[in-house]
Amino acid sequence: MSLRRWPAFVPIAIFLVLVGFFAYRLVMIDHGDAPNLIPSVMINKPVPNFTLPSLFDGKPQVVSEEIKGKVTLIDVFASWCVPCRIEHPYLDEIKKAGIVLVGINYKDRPEDARRWLVQLGNPYDAIGTDRDGRVGIDFGVYGVPESYLIDKQGVIRYKQIGPLTREDIEKVILPLATELSK
Amino acid sequence: MKSRLAFLLILLLMPNAARAVQPNEMLADPQMELRAREISKDLRCLVCQNQSIDDSDAELAHDLRVLVRQRLQAGDSDAQVEEFLVARYGDYVLLTPPFKSSTVALWMGPPFFLMIGGLCAWVVYRRREDKATSSDKKLTPQERERLDAMMPVHLPTEQTEGKNAP
Numbered sequence: 272m273s274l275r276r277w278p279a280f281v282p283i284a285i286f287l288v289l290v291g292f293f294a295y296r297l298v299m300i301d302h303g304d305a306p307n308l309i310p311s312v313m314i315n316k317p318v319p320n321f322t323l324p325s326l327f328d329g330k331p332q333v334v335s336e337e338i339k340g341k342v343t344l345i346d347v348f349a350s351w352c353v354p355c356r357i358e359h360p361y362l363d364e365i366k367k368a369g370i371v372l373v374g375i376n377y378k379d380r381p382e383d384a385r386r387w388l389v390q391l392g393n394p395y396d397a398i399g400t401d402r403d404g405r406v407g408i409d410f411g412v413y414g415v416p417e418s419y420l421i422d423k424q425g426v427i428r429y430k431q432i433g434p435l436t437r438e439d440i441e442k443v444i445l446p447l448a449t450e451l452s453k
Numbered sequence: 454m455k456s457r458l459a460f461l462l463i464l465l466l467m468p469n470a471a472r473a474v475q476p477n478e479m480l481a482d483p484q485m486e487l488r489a490r491e492i493s494k495d496l497r498c499l500v501c502q503n504q505s506i507d508d509s510d511a512e513l514a515h516d517l518r519v520l521v522r523q524r525l526q527a528g529d530s531d532a533q534v535e536e537f538l539v540a541r542y543g544d545y546v547l548l549t550p551p552f553k554s555s556t557v558a559l560w561m562g563p564p565f566f567l568m569i570g571g572l573c574a575w576v577v578y579r580r581r582e583d584k585a586t587s588s589d590k591k592l593t594p595q596e597r598e599r600l601d602a603m604m605p606v607h608l609p610t611e612q613t614e615g616k617n618a619p
Contacts, residue, residue: 278573285566307502312543378512404516411541413499413513 311411311430318345318425319409323399326376326384333373333399339425342452343371344418344444346395346435347407349379350387352415358434362394365440370420370448374398377407377415420444422451473510473518480522489522492534495548496521505548 296306313319323333338345344365348355366372374395376384381400388395401407410419411430420429429447431439474493480486490507496517498509506514506521517538524534538546550556592600 278576281569281573285569309499309545310543312540404513405520408516408520408541411543413542 308432309413311427311432313411313419313427314430316427318419318421318427319406321399321401321406321409323375323401323406326374326381326388326398326400330397333375333397335425338371338373338421340423341371342369342423342448343373343421344448345373345375345410345421347375347377347401347410347412347415347417347419349377349415350383351379352377354434355416356391358416358436359391359394361435361437361440363392364437365435365444366394366396368445368448369452370444372396375406375410376400377412378402378404418444420447420451473506473508473514475515478515478518478522480526485522485525488531489518489525492521492525492531493518496535496538497546497548499542499546 300306318335318338321333321335325332346358346362348359362372372395374397376398378401381402384398384400388398399406404412410417414432416434418431418435419427420431422428428451429443431444435444474490480489493507494505496506498504498506498511498514498517500511500513501509504514506517508514520538521534524537529537535547544550550559552560
């Protein structure tokens with residue numbers, strides 16, 4: 272093969288580079304870097320301002336200013352959300368670790384949410400109802416469940432998209448919470 | 454006949470005009486509604502991820518369409534509405550990514566590869582030209598003789614070339 276035939280190799284080289292790139296992306300999906308998980312721009316930003324009525328009559332409103340001083344997990348959930356059922360039993364572990372657990376009931380009927388909590392138990396310290404999902408948009412919510420770990424200064428430090436598994440809690444949430452509460 | 458054709462044309466174009474926008478979402482001010490539609494076409498539906506919120510029937514897309522209209526009514530400019538959503542969802546919410554250092558490969562990639570392709574095509578073409586114009590195009594006198602001997606009738610090829618004509 273003469274040296275003058277080099278242009279013939281250019282398409283092959285480009286093809287191989289593309290194969291390498293796609294293979295890399297495919298492998299990364301297995302490592303949790305899936306393209307449908309949109310990286311949050313809210314990380315390291317203060318919790319958006321909100322005032323939400325409590326899910327329970329007679330309980331105080333849930334206000335963003337009060338989410339300060341203690342490490343808090345804000346968990347966006349709904350009774351109509353199937354994966355929320357998956358993560359629900361593990362929320363107790365977060366409570367046990369001394370993390371304040373605030374729920375945002377996203378685009379749900381309050382009576383449905385209350386019934387859901389009667390069935391499955393209520394691990395939340397407070398729950399605000401975001402009936403029209405407007406506060407959810409301020410958080411950058413695009414699907415439920417989503418959880419936000421907030422440090423003592425009221426800054427979002429971590430976002431979980433999708434249900435929290437035991438592994439997520441033990442390997443990510445709890446170590447980060449311990450570090451943040453120092 | 455003409456009016457019927459026009460009606461048919463309108464019917465055919467209608468689904469394209471209507472999209473996912475519900476009548477109750479639309480603004481009373483047609484000018485502002487038009488702006489909202491234009492903005493919505495460039496905002497990604499975060500649920501479906503490859504449709505604009507103007508196209509998508511997802512509930513979040515509906516919420517965002519309403520939000521865009523609320524922001525416009527509150528007096529936001531088109532750019533401010535986009536900024537508002539980028540602040541919450543990141544650049545990903547824009548269907549046309551902005552040109553910045555992290556998107557250089559995205560924007561410059563296609564013209565770059567087109568240039569490489571063009572360069573290759575040019576080189577290959579040039580070489581072919583070189584070959585075509587080089588010595589092997591014309592027959593040597595010996596070859597001419599052999600060919601003439603083979604041909605039952607002498608064809609006036611030389612004359613068409615206009616060089617060795619008698």
